[in-house]
Amino acid sequence: MDKLSVLTTFVTAAELGSFSRAAERLGKTPSAVTKAVAQLEAELGTRLFERTTRQMALTEAGHTYLEGTRQALMQLQIAGEEVEQLQQELRGRLRIISPPSFAPAFLREVCCRFMTEHPLVRLEVDLKEGSQDLIEGGYDLAVRDGPTDLPGLIAQPLLENRVVLCASPAYLARKGMEVTLDNIEQHDWLILRNPLLSRHYWWVELEGRNTRLRQPVPRLTSDDYDFLLACLLDGQGLQFVPTWSVAPYLARGELVEVRVNQWRVLSAFGPWIHAIFPPHCRNNRKVKAFIELLKAHVQESGRCAR
Structure with missing residues (x-):
């Protein structure tokens, strides 16, 4: 096994904290990873890992060697990219x-x-x-x-990650009402569940200031955005969606932006x-x-x- 491959194997094992995961990442067998680390430890004359049946951790020498090896591999990568840039085609x-x-x-x-x-x-x-x-x-x-x-x-x-309220023409024809602060509970809402999103409130801009607006009881919730988008297109309710996601559907008339004059929802994702x-x-x-x-x-x- 060549020295560059040994060093790459060592860094991957140290970063993942596991020989088996390093083997999976590198497309090697766990025994090949173990052999590479053992070869490196023999060459250096010191242990780089403390290994038990339950866990693996770097030794003090391992931490020192990891930092230097990372820098060396990064410099080699940069040098390789600079050489690559001398070639006409990207590869x-x-x-x-x-x-x-x-x-x-x-x-x-x-x-x-x-x-x-x-x-x-x-x-x-x-x-x-x-x-x-x-x-x-x-x-x-x-x-x-x-x-x-x-x-x-x-x-x-x-x-831009601007958020708009959308519905299908079929949903709006069926409900036949605008969306206001007074009637949001009467609409069918499709709501995304995400660790960054509150399950109880929307952050909205209302009368020039940011405030919390209590969410209505949703008709459908999911942690899968594409699933909710398919239901939105099928006319199952209203949903706050980013413009980058629905631009083609708005252009084709499959979705309609529902404008709410009193308030505007703010994106929790920036x-x-x-x-x-x-x-x-x-x-x-x-x-x-x-x-x-x-x-x-x-x-x-x-x-x-x-």
């Missing part, structure tokens, strides 16, 4: 992470277009909720809403969707090309971009 792997709801809205189209334009690039796209650590997870780029004040990361705004990447990817041509394609798609599709 290699690009790892991206994004919430699942972004895929049908815009990410799927952008990825397909990117692969067509850059046939030598391999994409790995993980669709997961939450704010996974980009560096620990080995990602080059994240597309996400929510907080961007994350240490050691760079964020670029992509598109006002913008961002492209987020580690500092060492600042000059990565694949990352830059993907972000530019994202921005172009946002503009072409008529969504609000910055």
Whole structure:
């Protein structure tokens, strides 16, 4: 096993805290990971891990060696990317992470277009909720809403995360009423459940100030956004949705924006969707090309971009 592979195996095992998970991440067998670490410990003449039947932890020497190895591998990656940039065509792997709801809205189209334009690039796209650590997870780029004040990361705004109230024409024809503060309990509400969202209140802008508005009893709740969107399109109720998600349906008349004059709901996920990447990817041509394609798609599709 070559030295670079041994060092990569050690760092992955240390970051994941498990030889078996490191083996899964690297596509190796657990015995190969154990052998690589043992080879490194023999070469250094010291133990890097304290291992028991229940847990594994770095020794003091392991912590010291991990920091230096991380820096060395990062410098090698940067050097490799600089050499790559001397080549005319983009090539290699690009790892991206994004919430699942972004895929049908815009990410799927952008990825397909990117692969067509850059046939030598391999994409790995993980669709997961939450704010996974980009560096620990080995990602080059994240597309996400929510907080961007994350240490050691760079964020670029992509598109506005404005929330609107929508319903299908069939629902509005069936109910035949506007939406006001006085009649919200008479409507059928489709409500997303998420750790960032209150189960009891909406934060709204009312008469120029932000305040809490008690939620009506929902007709349907779910933690899956795409499931709720399908029910919205089927005419089952009203839902607060981000404009980036429903722009095509509004353009085709499959959904209608319901305007409420007295109040406006505020997004709990922040006002913008961002492209987020580690500092060492600042000059990565694949990352830059993907972000530019994202921005172009946002503009072409008529969504609000910055």
